[in-house]
Amino acid sequence: MIRIGNASGFYGDRLGAVREMLEGGELDVLTGDYLAELTMLILGRDRMRDASLGYARTFLRQMEDCLGLAVERGVTIVANAGGLNPLGLAEAIEKLGLGAKIGVVSGDDLRADFPESLTANAYLGAWGIAECVKAGADVVVTGRVTDASLVVGPAAAHHGWARDDWDALAGATVVGHVLECGTQATGGNYSFFTSLDVDRPGFPIAEIEADGSAVVTKHDGTGGAVTVDTVTAQLLYEIGDPAYLGPDVTSHFDTIALEPHARGVRISGVRGSPPPETLKVCLNSLGGFRNGTTFVLTGLDVDAKADLVRRQLETALGPDGLTWTLARTHQPDADTEETASALLHATIKTPDAKRAKAFSRTAIELALGSYPGFHVTAPPSDGTPFGVYRAAYVPRDRVQHQATLPDGKVITV
Amino acid sequence: MRLPLGTIAGARSGDKGGDANLGVWVRTDEAYAWLSKELTVARLKELLPEAGEVVRYELPNLRALNFVLRGLLGDGVASSTRFDPQAKALGEWLRSRHVEIPEALL
Numbered sequence: 001m002i003r004i005g006n007a008s009g010f011y012g013d014r015l016g017a018v019r020e021m022l023e024g025g026e027l028d029v030l031t032g033d034y035l036a037e038l039t040m041l042i043l044g045r046d047r048m049r050d051a052s053l054g055y056a057r058t059f060l061r062q063m064e065d066c067l068g069l070a071v072e073r074g075v076t077i078v079a080n081a082g083g084l085n086p087l088g089l090a091e092a093i094e095k096l097g098l099g100a101k102i103g104v105v106s107g108d109d110l111r112a113d114f115p116e117s118l119t120a121n122a123y124l125g126a127w128g129i130a131e132c133v134k135a136g137a138d139v140v141v142t143g144r145v146t147d148a149s150l151v152v153g154p155a156a157a158h159h160g161w162a163r164d165d166w167d168a169l170a171g172a173t174v175v176g177h178v179l180e181c182g183t184q185a186t187g188g189n190y191s192f193f194t195s196l197d198v199d200r201p202g203f204p205i206a207e208i209e210a211d212g213s214a215v216v217t218k219h220d221g222t223g224g225a226v227t228v229d230t231v232t233a234q235l236l237y238e239i240g241d242p243a244y245l246g247p248d249v250t251s252h253f254d255t256i257a258l259e260p261h262a263r264g265v266r267i268s269g270v271r272g273s274p275p276p277e278t279l280k281v282c283l284n285s286l287g288g289f290r291n292g293t294t295f296v297l298t299g300l301d302v303d304a305k306a307d308l309v310r311r312q313l314e315t316a317l318g319p320d321g322l323t324w325t326l327a328r329t330h331q332p333d334a335d336t337e338e339t340a341s342a343l344l345h346a347t348i349k350t351p352d353a354k355r356a357k358a359f360s361r362t363a364i365e366l367a368l369g370s371y372p373g374f375h376v377t378a379p380p381s382d383g384t385p386f387g388v389y390r391a392a393y394v395p396r397d398r399v400q401h402q403a404t405l406p407d408g409k410v411i412t413v
Numbered sequence: 414m415r416l417p418l419g420t421i422a423g424a425r426s427g428d429k430g431g432d433a434n435l436g437v438w439v440r441t442d443e444a445y446a447w448l449s450k451e452l453t454v455a456r457l458k459e460l461l462p463e464a465g466e467v468v469r470y471e472l473p474n475l476r477a478l479n480f481v482l483r484g485l486l487g488d489g490v491a492s493s494t495r496f497d498p499q500a501k502a503l504g505e506w507l508r509s510r511h512v513e514i515p516e517a518l519l
Contacts, residue, residue, distance in 0.1 A: 037430065037489060184425075189501075191423035191508060229423060229440065232475050236436020238427040240481050242470055254472050287492050323494045347494040389430050389489030 002158040004151050004175075005205040008032035008079070009182030011039045011056045017182070017203050018062040018077075022069050024219035027205065028158070029133075030070065031150040032079035033180045034059060040144070041284040041387035043083040044119040054084035055141075060092050067098050067139060077139040078129055078150050084109065084119060086143045087404070093139065101406035103132025105142035107399060110281055114392065119284045122394065125247035125275075127163070127413045128403040129153025135405040144282060146246055148176025155208045163248070170251035170272025171212025173244070177251075178216055178234050178267070179204050185216065185234040187224030196225050217264035226264035249275050278393040287388035289356035292347035293363050293380040298373045302330055302342045305371035312370055313346065317362045321350040343377070349386065356383030414516055418460075419508025421518055422448060426504035431493075433485040433500035435507065438477035444518050445476040451512065452478055460510040461503070 005027045007017040011034040014020075021030050034056035047054035059081030070077050082089045082104065090104045105128035114120035121144035130153045132140040140153075152172040155161070161168050178185045183201040190198065202222020208214040216226050224230075235256065242254040249272040257269035297305040306326050314322060327343040334340035348359045360380035367374055401413040418437075421444055426435040439448050454467045457480055466483040486493045486500060497503065 037428075189425070191419060191425070191504070229438075232438050232477060233423055233425045233436075235475060236425050236434075236438065236472075236477055236479060238429055238434055239436070239479055240429065240432075240434060240468075240470070242472055242479075254474055256474055258475070287488065290492070290494075292494075325494075325496065327496070345494075345496070349492065349494065386492045387489070388492050391430055 001207050001209055002028050002155055003205060003207050004029040004031060004154060004179070005203060006031050006033070006179040006182050007203050008034055009180065009184060010034065010036060011042070011058065013182055015058060015062065018066045019069070021203055021219070022066055022073060022075060024202070024222065027075045029076045029078055029154040031179065032059065032081060033147045033150060034079060034081040035083060035144060037282055037284070037389050040084070040119045040121060040282055041389070044284055045385070047084050052085070052088055055086065055089035056081035056083055060089065063093055063139065064096050067093070067096065067100050071098070071100055071138050076133060076137065076154060078133070078154055079140070080142045080145055080147070080150060082106070082141040082143050084121070084143065086141050089141045090404070093141070100138040101136055103135060103137030103140040103406055104404040105129055105132065105140065105145060105402070106404065107402040108143040108145070110394065110399070113394065113398065114281070114283055117283045117285045118387070120281060122279045122281045122399045123247055124399070124401050125149050126152035126156055127248070128401050130157040131403040131411060131413060132405060133157040135407070137406050147180035148173045148246065149248070151176030151179055151206065152248065159210045166249055166272030166274065167270065168210070168212035169249040171214065171267070171270040172208055173246055173249060173251040174235070174253070174256055174270050175206045175208060175214045175216065175267060178231055179206055181234060181237060183224060184237060185230060186218050186226055187230050190230055190233055192229060198224050212270065213266065213268035215261050215264055215266050228258045228260055228265055231258055231265045231267070245276050247275055247279055249273070277396065279396055279399055281392040281394055283390045283392055284387045285390070287386050288349055288351040289353045289383045290347060290349045290386045291356045291359040291380050291383035292345065294377040295344040295346065296341050296373070296375050296377060297330070297344055297371065298337060298341040299330070302328070306344050308371050309344065309366065312366055313362060316365070317359060321348050323347045323349070353383065359383065414514055414519065415511050416514050416519075417509050418512050419505070421514060422508060424504030424508050426500050426502070428486055428489070428499045430489050431484050431486045433482040433503055435480045435482060435500070435503050436477055437480070437504070437507065438475055440476065441518070442476065445473065447515060447518060449473070449478060460512070461507060
């Protein structure tokens with residue numbers, strides 16, 4: 001059995017979770033997921049400003065605080081915090097001077113194949129991580145591997161799974177899916193939250209057996225709970241077809257069996273089959289600029305008020321790229337000003353930065369010449385760039401999945 | 414009885430590019446038998462009129478249905494002008510909709 005925990009479900013998750021997980025009880029591996037489609041865009045913009053960035057900087061702070069502790073306790077750290085620049089993150093960890101053995105997984109960056117995109121990253125699987133773990137890395141940092149690979153990689157290394165151990169790989173993938181969003185498995189964001197104490201849910205842990213089955217649990221004394229319901233909720237998060245496609249295995253979510261266990265929930269029975277011939281690629285490009293504001297429409301004549309301000313703004317600015325939504329939150333004869341008010345959201349999306357900026361000036365110029373009671377919830381900004389996400393699929397042989405081992409040797413997986 | 418669906422069903426929702434996913438589950442086999450009959454694609458679209466193209470998947474082993482709402486989020490979270498651009502609360506919206514629930518399931 002290998003005990004794998006999670007301390008991060010996104011870039012911005014609880015900073016102290018790495019220490020909590022290391023100090024809270026027994027662990028073999030501690031994973032952290034820092035990436036999402038939107039995060040890749042944020043990191044892409046970081047990298048535009050400074051080519052040495054492009055990784056999750058909070059992870060570096062966590063390592064500065066906790067990597068020594070992890071090494072002392074014999075806990076291997078595995079995180080996709082490398083983002084767009086895993087080798088840069090490895091260098092920054094090296095500079096902390098803790099003497100930790102670092103493994104790096106890279107090769108996901110496909111900007112050469114998609115030059116029109118700001119970011120282009122294939123979703124790599126678990127085998128690069130497995131190589132780094134087998135080579136004795138204290139910390140493995142990766143680019144865009146699938147979230148579940150953070151769990152599958154160390155489990156595969158520990159149990160010596162082969163590339164076609166489909167059921168074991170599928171079992172670990174399902175476990176990885178449960179762990180990847182941190183406290184969403186332990187009562188966070190949970191529909192029946194009123195039946196649990198979820199003020200400060202603990203992060204999840206999986207005890208994974210050689211056949212890929214596992215017990216999902218958490219450290220003693222932490223908040224939240226691991227129940228069949230909290231695990232079910234997380235299994236349903238961000239999935240599509242029950243045949244869940246990944247780079248290493250297709251995991252059949254309609255074969256998962258959950259049962260209560262003394263320390264949480266046991267997951268078993270998961271069937272796997274070979275993965276697709278192609279790898280998915282996450283593409284982000286800059287779509288243009290956006291800006292927006294929310295007009296507050298209070299009391300009588302809400303529709304006429306909305307019509308007036310909309311007509312005024314569209315006449316002054318031109319209607320191109322403007323979207324309007326009216327939230328009819330107003331109640332008649334209300335006893336508070338807020339519940340007497342409706343909210344009119346206006347958004348502009350435009351390729352022209354100047355037009356996005358002009359939106360603000362135009363909206364504010366109306367302030368003394370529009371509907372009675374004119375005000376906005378927050379003044380509009382100068383406008384911000386926005387990204388457009390797209391998925392693409394490439395043949396596997398277009399991608400060079402590489403593991404840089406702690407001794408500096410680079411192997412293609 | 415006419416009650417919010419969330420009286421007996423849990424839900425979790427999120428984004429995948431421009432699509433939203435919405436998983437709904439219940440806690441007994443009897444409730445699942447009812448849910449899988451009640452919550453057809455057509456019924457989901459009645460309850461969530463903002464939905465366009467919807468695909469439904471069944472997960473009887475989890476007593477769950479998973480819906481994919483195609484294109485609900487436009488070009489993805491970073492560009493969507495939709496209220497709740499990541500569809501995080503779509504599931505809680507569905508749970509708040511009133512439906513006729515057999516008394517035996519309450």
